[in-house]
Amino acid sequence: MTHEVPSVRLSSGQDMPIIGIGTSRALGDDAKVAVNAALECGYRLIDTSYIYQNEAAIGEVLKEWFAGGRLKREDLFITSKLPMIGNREKDVSKFLQKSLNMLGLTYVDLYLIHCPGGFIGKDDNDIKPKDEEGNTVLDFETNLEGIWRGMEAQVDAGRAKSIGISNFNSKQLDRIVKVGRIKPANQQVEVHAYHMQRDMRAVCDKHGITVCAFYPLGAPYLEIRTEEHPPLVEHPLVAKIASQRGKTTAQILLRHLIQHGLIVIPKSVRVERVKKNFQVFDFELSAEEMAQLDTLNRDGAVRMFTCDFYKGFERHPEYPF
Numbered sequence: 001m002t003h004e005v006p007s008v009r010l011s012s013g014q015d016m017p018i019i020g021i022g023t024s025r026a027l028g029d030d031a032k033v034a035v036n037a038a039l040e041c042g043y044r045l046i047d048t049s050y051i052y053q054n055e056a057a058i059g060e061v062l063k064e065w066f067a068g069g070r071l072k073r074e075d076l077f078i079t080s081k082l083p084m085i086g087n088r089e090k091d092v093s094k095f096l097q098k099s100l101n102m103l104g105l106t107y108v109d110l111y112l113i114h115c116p117g118g119f120i121g122k123d124d125n126d127i128k129p130k131d132e133e134g135n136t137v138l139d140f141e142t143n144l145e146g147i148w149r150g151m152e153a154q155v156d157a158g159r160a161k162s163i164g165i166s167n168f169n170s171k172q173l174d175r176i177v178k179v180g181r182i183k184p185a186n187q188q189v190e191v192h193a194y195h196m197q198r199d200m201r202a203v204c205d206k207h208g209i210t211v212c213a214f215y216p217l218g219a220p221y222l223e224i225r226t227e228e229h230p231p232l233v234e235h236p237l238v239a240k241i242a243s244q245r246g247k248t249t250a251q252i253l254l255r256h257l258i259q260h261g262l263i264v265i266p267k268s269v270r271v272e273r274v275k276k277n278f279q280v281f282d283f284e285l286s287a288e289e290m291a292q293l294d295t296l297n298r299d300g301a302v303r304m305f306t307c308d309f310y311k312g313f314e315r316h317p318e319y320p321f
């Protein structure tokens with residue numbers, strides 16, 4: 001599989017492409033355009049989640065590619081994630097099966113626990129449950145070790161080839177490694193030039209867990225803009241290297257992470273960007289360029305993802321940030 005895209009070997013024995021298409025906030029036709037464009041130009045990793053609400057749209061695209069004989073299931077690497085309202089041992093099968101039904105697949109290549117804290121939804125569609133005050137309805141009984149047993153059962157049942165975690169802090173990760181019969185194959189966390197997660201990457205390295213970088217372009221849509229920290233795609237240093245190389249700033253940012261051994265999943269719903277973001281294998285940053293880009297790291301100080309859109313989540317005992 002994935003002959004043309006470089007990949008990393010997971011502890012499960014599977015090969016995971018080192019670049020994939022991110023799909024959060026890409027709904028309906030946007031998701032279809034993005035995934036179609038991605039498959040056209042050679043991406044073989046698709047990153048989705050139950051909470052992105054685009055698995056059915058992605059499933060439609062996959063169905064067309066399979067029906068036309070352009071790709072076989074084994075050519076692709078599909079990642080999905082357990083929603084926070086499913087963070088219970090007994091609920092893992094149900095939510096993975098729902099994702100599989102929408103994707104039109106019998107297995108995912110990688111299934112992740114999307115985030116360590118659990119929520120209580122009114123029903124399976126209530127992915128962001130709120131009380132009258134707008135606070136997130138938290139499940140204070142969340143048991144990470146139990147959820148992991150539920151995840152392992154998915155491998156046993158053949159519904160997931162590999163399993164992993166996302167947004168876990170190092171203590172939570174250690175707990176899973178300690179009790180797990182199957183080790184997490186991958187941890188998906190926020191990583192970009194401002195937030196290189198050196199400590200977390202070292203912990204993952206120690207345990208043979210690969211790391212997938214979300215927000216690899218620094219999530220420019222968040223418009224976190226200060227004089228000291230402009231959006232990474234506009235940063236003067238990145239722009240300087242990009243212009244010297246005849247590359248885009250996004251290509252420089254992605255290449256920087258790839259050369260640090262990370263898997264990257266940039267999101268775009270614009271065909272031209274989807275194509276360009278994939279063109280990162282025809283050049284190599286020099287040691288000097290890598291060192292310059294490394295100076296942008298403010299580990300911890302420019303963290304953008306704290307789940308603050310889930311009001312009151314920080315009261316959960318497993319809140320990871």
Ligand SMILES: NC(=O)c1ccc[n+]([C@@H]2O[C@H](COP(=O)([O-])OP(=O)(O)OC[C@H]3O[C@@H](n4cnc5c(N)ncnc54)[C@H](OP(=O)(O)O)[C@@H]3O)[C@@H](O)[C@H]2O)c1
Pocket residue numbers: 021022023024025047048114166167188189213214215216217218219220221233248250251265266267268269270273274276277305
């Ligand atoms: N596990 C988790 O909790 C978690 C959290 C966040 C994200 N993720 C995953 O990681 C993926 C990537 O994260 P993200 O989408 O939030 O951030 P990102 O990939 O860093 O940035 C995506 C944003 O950058 C824009 N963009 C794309 N290519 C560009 C380019 N070449 N030049 C300038 N702007 C460009 C996109 O806009 P257009 O679409 O308009 O091009 C989009 O708004 C997600 O899609 C999702 O699959 C996972």
